[in-house]
Amino acid sequence: MAAEENAPAEGAPKNKKMLFIIIGAVAVVVIALAVVFMGGGKKEKKEGEAEAKVEQKAEGAPSGGKEGAAGGAANIFPMEPFIVNIYDGQELRYLRVKVEFETATADAKNEIEMRQASLRDSILVLLTTKTLQDVQDLQGKNQLRDEIMVAVNKILPPGKVSKIYFTDFVVQ
Numbered sequence: 001m002a003a004e005e006n007a008p009a010e011g012a013p014k015n016k017k018m019l020f021i022i023i024g025a026v027a028v029v030v031i032a033l034a035v036v037f038m039g040g041g042k043k044e045k046k047e048g049e050a051e052a053k054v055e056q057k058a059e060g061a062p063s064g065g066k067e068g069a070a071g072g073a074a075n076i077f078p079m080e081p082f083i084v085n086i087y088d089g090q091e092l093r094y095l096r097v098k099v100e101f102e103t104a105t106a107d108a109k110n111e112i113e114m115r116q117a118s119l120r121d122s123i124l125v126l127l128t129t130k131t132l133q134d135v136q137d138l139q140g141k142n143q144l145r146d147e148i149m150v151a152v153n154k155i156l157p158p159g160k161v162s163k164i165y166f167t168d169f170v171v172q
Contacts, residue, residue, distance in 0.1 A: 079099045079116075082097045089131070098166065102165065123152075
């Protein structure tokens with residue numbers, strides 16, 4: 001009987017050691033996954049911002065872009081993405097466009113927010129009139145940018161929005 005009493009006492013420390021090892025391994029895996037997901041999200045966000053800046057420079061207005069560089073932090077107001085159907089001659093396609101307004105002053109952001117519904121409506125109506133051929137090349141995108149500016153200036157006082165950027169432009 002003395003041997004039986006000693007047996008559980010020896011087994012208990014081994015079970016406790018095994019339990020601590022398993023808990024430690026799980027903790028290490030959880031921490032590693034948290035680091036990977038948090039670090040990966042920041043990298044994707046930075047890559048997305050870099051792509052947006054490259055697209056803005058490539059499709060920017062012909063002024064050379066000196067206003068944004070010299071002015072420091074620009075007053076940018078991003079709109080929610082627009083998703084509309086467009087016709088390509090044979091079938092309907094989807095157009096997804098993300099538009100951002102550069103405002104002349106910080107006060108203009110308040111006016112944009114107050115009139116956001118009418119701005120979105122005006123832009124949506126304009127986008128639905130377009131075909132794939134209209135927006136396929138750089139000239140078509142620049143013309144669309146100008147037409148959006150005209151539509152915005154009908155709703156907001158002229159001069160409130162100084163530039164319009166496409167930060168996402170996908171046809172599928």
